[in-house]
Amino acid sequence: MxxxxxxxxxxxxxxxxxxxxxxxxxxxxxxREVSITIVSKNNYFLFTPLLHEVATGSLAEDHIIESIxxxxxxxxxxxxxxxxxxxxxxxxxxxxxxxxxxxxxxVVALGAKTNFFGVKGAEEYAIGLKDxxxxxxxxxxxxxxxxxxxxxxxxxxxxxxxxxxxxxxxPTGVELVAEMQELIxxxxxxxxxxxxxxxxxxxLIHRGKELLERFHPEIRKKALQVLRKKxxxxxxxxxxxxxxxxxxVFTDKESIxxxxxxxxxxxxxxxxxxSPEIKKEKDNRLIVRSTLAAWDYPEVFVAGDxxxxxxxxxxxxxxxxxxxxxxLEGELAGExxxxxxxxxxxxxxxxxxxxxxxxxxxWMAAGEIHSVPFFGxxxxxxxxxxYLTKIISFKxxxxxxxDWTANLxxxxxxxxxxxxxxxxxxxxxxxxx
Ligand SMILES: Cc1cc2nc3c(=O)[nH]c(=O)nc-3n(C[C@H](O)[C@H](O)[C@H](O)COP(=O)(O)OP(=O)(O)OC[C@H]3O[C@@H](n4cnc5c(N)ncnc54)[C@H](O)[C@@H]3O)c2cc1C
Numbered sequence: 001m002x003x004x005x006x007x008x009x010x011x012x013x014x015x016x017x018x019x020x021x022x023x024x025x026x027x028x029x030x031x032r033e034v035s036i037t038i039v040s041k042n043n044y045f046l047f048t049p050l051l052h053e054v055a056t057g058s059l060a061e062d063h064i065i066e067s068i069x070x071x072x073x074x075x076x077x078x079x080x081x082x083x084x085x086x087x088x089x090x091x092x093x094x095x096x097x098x099x100x101x102x103x104x105x106x107v108v109a110l111g112a113k114t115n116f117f118g119v120k121g122a123e124e125y126a127i128g129l130k131d132x133x134x135x136x137x138x139x140x141x142x143x144x145x146x147x148x149x150x151x152x153x154x155x156x157x158x159x160x161x162x163x164x165x166x167x168x169x170x171p172t173g174v175e176l177v178a179e180m181q182e183l184i185x186x187x188x189x190x191x192x193x194x195x196x197x198x199x200x201x202x203x204l205i206h207r208g209k210e211l212l213e214r215f216h217p218e219i220r221k222k223a224l225q226v227l228r229k230k231x232x233x234x235x236x237x238x239x240x241x242x243x244x245x246x247x248x249v250f251t252d253k254e255s256i257x258x259x260x261x262x263x264x265x266x267x268x269x270x271x272x273x274x275s276p277e278i279k280k281e282k283d284n285r286l287i288v289r290s291t292l293a294a295w296d297y298p299e300v301f302v303a304g305d306x307x308x309x310x311x312x313x314x315x316x317x318x319x320x321x322x323x324x325x326x327x328l329e330g331e332l333a334g335e336x337x338x339x340x341x342x343x344x345x346x347x348x349x350x351x352x353x354x355x356x357x358x359x360x361x362x363w364m365a366a367g368e369i370h371s372v373p374f375f376g377x378x379x380x381x382x383x384x385x386x387y388l389t390k391i392i393s394f395k396x397x398x399x400x401x402x403d404w405t406a407n408l409x410x411x412x413x414x415x416x417x418x419x420x421x422x423x424x425x426x427x428x429x430x431x432x433x
Contacts, residue, residue, distance in 0.1 A: 005076075006034045006341055009094055009103040011084055013040030013068045015048075015323045016109035016304030016330035018392070023334030025073070033341065035076035037101065039094065043068055043081045046132065049323060049387055050400070052172065055135035056142075056179035057187060057412030063399040065132065066392050084110065086273030089297055095273070105299050105337045108286065109330060112267035112305035112321060121243040126261040129172060136416060138176075141260050142183065143414045146192045146200075155199065162200035165248060165258040167240055168265035169206030170213075171358045174223055176264060177204045178361035181230045187411040203233040203256065205240060205248065207265070214320070215356060216373040219366040226360045240265075267321065269306045281308045281316070290317075291346040292333045301336060303329035309349060319351050323390075357383045 008024060010017045021038055028034045044065040053059040068079045086095040087106065094101040114128030127134050142164060149161045164180055166173045180202045189197045204211075204227065210220040211227075211234070227234050235256075242249040243263075249255045269284045279287040279295040285308035287295050292307065294300040304326035309317045319325050329349060336346045355369035357379065365380035366373065384404065391397045 005032065006104045007102060008034050008036045008105045008337055009101055010036065010038045010107040010109065011094065012109035012111060013038050013042065013045050014109060014111045014304060015326035017107065018045050018071060019327045019330030020107045020109065020303060020334035023331045024338060027338045029075065037078050037080055038068060039080045039082055039084055040068060041083050043079060045071065047391055051129055051135050052176040052179050054132065055129065055138040055176065056183040057139055057414045058179060058407055059400060059403045061132050061136060063396055063403060066396060084272055086275065088275050089278065090276060107333045108300065108302045108306060109304040110270040110272065110306055112269050114263055115266040115268035116263060119240055119243060122263055125243045125245055126263040128263050129176060138262060139414060140416050145259055146188050146196060149196055150192060159199050160246065160257045161259055163257045164260045165203045165205060166262045166264055167205045169204055169208065169211040173204055173264040174211055175359050176262065177202050177227060177232050178359065181232050182361045183412060187414055190411045201233060203235065205235050205238050207239050209237060212358060216368045216371060218373040219368060222366055222375050223360060226364055230361060267305065290348045291336055292329060292349055301333035303333040324354060325351055357386060359383050
């Protein structure tokens, strides 16, 4: 008698989803025991740690994405490109736009989206940095602003046109402003001249007392010094209450002009409907046991930015929402699905950080390993080397390395195919809605 084939469905083709797949593929490749379906709204895996380099013309957009089709490779496995609406936990079905998909085991790994914290005008007038389309909009807008400023009269008007602001002093905000300034100092200087570059202002706004609050104190200090030395204005302890088309307003009623506002101030988990309702944190992350199984559903695993792990006494475990953690969680979710199928004991998730790195523009980065901070050219070399090794395919590793090498000898590529509306406005229209 033939055994029943197990249907495994993975929701999300990001870090956690793809690494869950890779673990399952390793075990079941060539066997007929399971069929695996990845469902994702995009047919590509996005390497987010290099997104700020696409936004600033250092890397080509298609060099930091990987086709999920090519990652799937074989067997009874497939990718469904669809929008996931919810999960019917009682019937063990995933609810898609037009279909329902049955599962025996489910890995939920839909990640997080930009959190605008309900700040007035932020969703409307600021853009996040979560996807390729966001990165393209930033580059397009900055380049268009410089192009238009060439024809403008009046210092004040030109200055306002060239104000670029990032809200959020975590690693994403810090890496982005550093590269924006590099783009201005190198490529825009070459194409648009010294006079315009001198009028441009990149500003970083942060609510906290220090940048990079989760990093070593030495790194926080160093990052602030490096950014300010580059000419970036860093405004600490400033809370945004409103984002307007060309302005940012703070709680103390002060305001600054901002032609482009990028919102890098936080994320919130992607929300889909569960029926019956599943156990969640106040911030909407799904609560899992230390095996990464959903609290009341042992056939459902959750990994990545969407999950919050509790120990058996119900105490929440602090695990960062990073790619580093998502990869390990994805692997463990895949491992435990395999172990259930094989009737083996489940493994427990234990997170140990391998260290953290943050780039601070060309030739400068900071990092810490086992709480020991380090800075400078070596950190920058390490940052690039680590990320190069983390890119999944050999082909994309080569392409990224070539982009970086070409940038040493020539200006960045600021051409693009994004269609801006006639008024050249980034807001609303360029957001693609
Ligand atoms: C700009 C930026 C830089 C970062 N830099 C670093 C870094 O240097 N180091 C680090 O460790 N971490 C970094 N991170 C954090 C890291 O990207 C996340 O922690 C990681 O991506 C989480 O993995 P995940 O699998 O949970 O989600 P994701 O990787 O975001 O994957 C989610 C997947 O779900 C899909 N999806 C979502 N909603 C739906 C839906 N409704 N229907 C269908 N599919 C859907 C998405 O298309 C995607 O494929 C960075 C993040 C950003 C935005």
